[in-house]
Amino acid sequence: MTGKIAYLGPPGTFSQEAALRQFGGECDLLECRAIDEVFAAVESGGAVYGVTPIENSTEGAVNNTQDCLIESPVQIIGEQIVPIEHHLLAREGVDKAAVASIASHPQSLAQCRKWLRTNMPDLPLRECASNGQAAQLAADNPAVAAIAGNMARKIYGLRALAESIQDQLGNRTRFAVLGREQTVPSGRDKTSILVYAQNRPGALFRALEPFENLQISLSRLESRPLRGEKWEYIFFMDFEGHCQDEKVEELFRRLSACTDEVKILGSYPAA
Amino acid sequence: MTGKIAYLGPPGTFSQEAALRQFGGECDLLECRAIDEVFAAVESGGAVYGVTPIENSTEGAVNNTQDCLIESPVQIIGEQIVPIEHHLLAREGVDKAAVASIASHPQSLAQCRKWLRTNMPDLPLRECASNGQAAQLAADNPAVAAIAGNMARKIYGLRALAESIQDQLGNRTRFAVLGREQTVPSGRDKTSILVYAQNRPGALFRALEPFENLQISLSRLESRPLRGEKWEYIFFMDFEGHCQDEKVEELFRRLSACTDEVKILGSYPAA
Numbered sequence: 403m404t405g406k407i408a409y410l411g412p413p414g415t416f417s418q419e420a421a422l423r424q425f426g427g428e429c430d431l432l433e434c435r436a437i438d439e440v441f442a443a444v445e446s447g448g449a450v451y452g453v454t455p456i457e458n459s460t461e462g463a464v465n466n467t468q469d470c471l472i473e474s475p476v477q478i479i480g481e482q483i484v485p486i487e488h489h490l491l492a493r494e495g496v497d498k499a500a501v502a503s504i505a506s507h508p509q510s511l512a513q514c515r516k517w518l519r520t521n522m523p524d525l526p527l528r529e530c531a532s533n534g535q536a537a538q539l540a541a542d543n544p545a546v547a548a549i550a551g552n553m554a555r556k557i558y559g560l561r562a563l564a565e566s567i568q569d570q571l572g573n574r575t576r577f578a579v580l581g582r583e584q585t586v587p588s589g590r591d592k593t594s595i596l597v598y599a600q601n602r603p604g605a606l607f608r609a610l611e612p613f614e615n616l617q618i619s620l621s622r623l624e625s626r627p628l629r630g631e632k633w634e635y636i637f638f639m640d641f642e643g644h645c646q647d648e649k650v651e652e653l654f655r656r657l658s659a660c661t662d663e664v665k666i667l668g669s670y671p672a673a
Numbered sequence: 674m675t676g677k678i679a680y681l682g683p684p685g686t687f688s689q690e691a692a693l694r695q696f697g698g699e700c701d702l703l704e705c706r707a708i709d710e711v712f713a714a715v716e717s718g719g720a721v722y723g724v725t726p727i728e729n730s731t732e733g734a735v736n737n738t739q740d741c742l743i744e745s746p747v748q749i750i751g752e753q754i755v756p757i758e759h760h761l762l763a764r765e766g767v768d769k770a771a772v773a774s775i776a777s778h779p780q781s782l783a784q785c786r787k788w789l790r791t792n793m794p795d796l797p798l799r800e801c802a803s804n805g806q807a808a809q810l811a812a813d814n815p816a817v818a819a820i821a822g823n824m825a826r827k828i829y830g831l832r833a834l835a836e837s838i839q840d841q842l843g844n845r846t847r848f849a850v851l852g853r854e855q856t857v858p859s860g861r862d863k864t865s866i867l868v869y870a871q872n873r874p875g876a877l878f879r880a881l882e883p884f885e886n887l888q889i890s891l892s893r894l895e896s897r898p899l900r901g902e903k904w905e906y907i908f909f910m911d912f913e914g915h916c917q918d919e920k921v922e923e924l925f926r927r928l929s930a931c932t933d934e935v936k937i938l939g940s941y942p943a944a
């Protein structure tokens with residue numbers, strides 16, 4: 403594949419891991435420092451594809467991805483679901499007893515609090531701007547251990563003193579893969595849309611009626627207030643099927659009759 | 674009022690601002706470093722009330738608040754909607770020309786990128802673990818300006834070199850005020866509930882039917898996958914009315930007939 407893949411950096415993020423899962427280890431990555439930069443890179447052609455968190459992320463506000471999806475012409479062409487696992491990482495040859503402080507982003511430190519309290523209760527914690535920055539500190543200094551994920555471990559050549567130390571297991575982040583063109587049906591697709599509806603009783607109910615009548619399964623539904631419009635809402639919906647399926651085309655005809663506007667964000671193979 | 678108010682720290686966060694808006698400047702604040710600590714403080718009685726972000730936050734993952742609401746017995750007893758405004762802050766007497774670097778959390782730097790590029794394009798950016806930490810740097814060093822909100826300005830005694838410099842205007846974060854007891858009706862209340870439903874076509878549609886038939890206006894609806902259960906969803910719903918209203922009691926009777934479980938998170942005056 404030629405062309406760059408834009409992702410939400412810095413290096414070592416779960417967004418980078420999602421990009422590698424989608425495109426393989428040989429792909430040419432373009433680091434972006436904000437979600438709207440990822441969108442801008444795909445829109446301008448600076449990147450062929452982009453990867454940003456879309457659900458349940460601690461790295462970037464998912465709202466930013468939603469805001470960009472409202473305004474951008476890019477399409478969602480894929481999704482990746484990445485398990486969120488934190489490890490205690492140090493330089494090769496360093497053992498636990500040699501660690502004098504633990505560095506990570508405040509949210510990651512919070513997510514591993516119980517483990518830290520039980521296993522390394524007396525060490526000072528050092529708050530960093532990102533887990534990548536913490537891994538860099540650990541790579542530079544054998545007295546520092548970092549809490550970070552698999553990508554940071556690989557990039558900075560660190561060793562895990564303890565694996566999967568986050569207090570809650572089973573956390574996952576969902577990433578959207580962005581491109582400029584619609585995909586062709588794969589036979590196991592999902593479609594994401596935006597629906598504009600006025601906030602009066604029954605508006606959402608009526609918008610769901612076509613799904614019920616056509617027996618189309620919604621896998622996600624989220625309402626968001628429109629920016630600056632306190633009482634107007636938009637709905638992000640994911641459902642089974644591809645926008646070229648006959649049943650989905652019929653869905654769009656019925657939706658356009660009972661909502662203010664529908665925007666197709668993309669159809670893509672379900673992860 | 675006696676008793677502590679737990680909030681998501683560090684000092685200078687918008688959570689602290691929400692706490693002061695709800696309880697006034699004289700309240701006794703208890704700083705927590707994670708959202709589940711806020712819940713634990715209220716549950717244990719270490720705090721009488723707690724304040725955590727519940728919608729559209731960049732400070733803590735809102736998902737953490739939702740996870741806690743699923744499991745905790747605490748009630749939502751109020752809400753606060755705080756505008757998210759970032760200022761360029763420096764020590765008294767420092768002017769723009771004396772600033773040699775700009776410090777802030779990476780997300781805040783990203784949110785002010787266009788302003789920085791136009792107004793201070795040549796200055797190095799310094800990524801910090803929180804905006805409070807950045808404000809502390811600015812308070813210690815006249816060559817550093819911090820990007821942070823009003824609370825940080827007050828706490829660290831800083832002056833704004835420029836106000837409201839975030840690229841997107843109109844951003845707000847919604848905070849939940851937590852307590853141990855249900856509120857009495859105020860006459861202008863909202864109620865938040867959790868609904869468990871199987872992810873089959875029509876499950877959500879049937880759960881909305883009672884709202885439609887009783888003409889109860891939903892102001893927010895969000896689906897979340899259940900942790901570890903990829904295909905089971907729960908719905909967070911906010912609607913007009915108090916759970917002691919007759920119409921809302923009838924709603925609960927109808928909902929219990931068409932869903933797996935309903936949990937009342939609380940009724941409270943709408944902001």
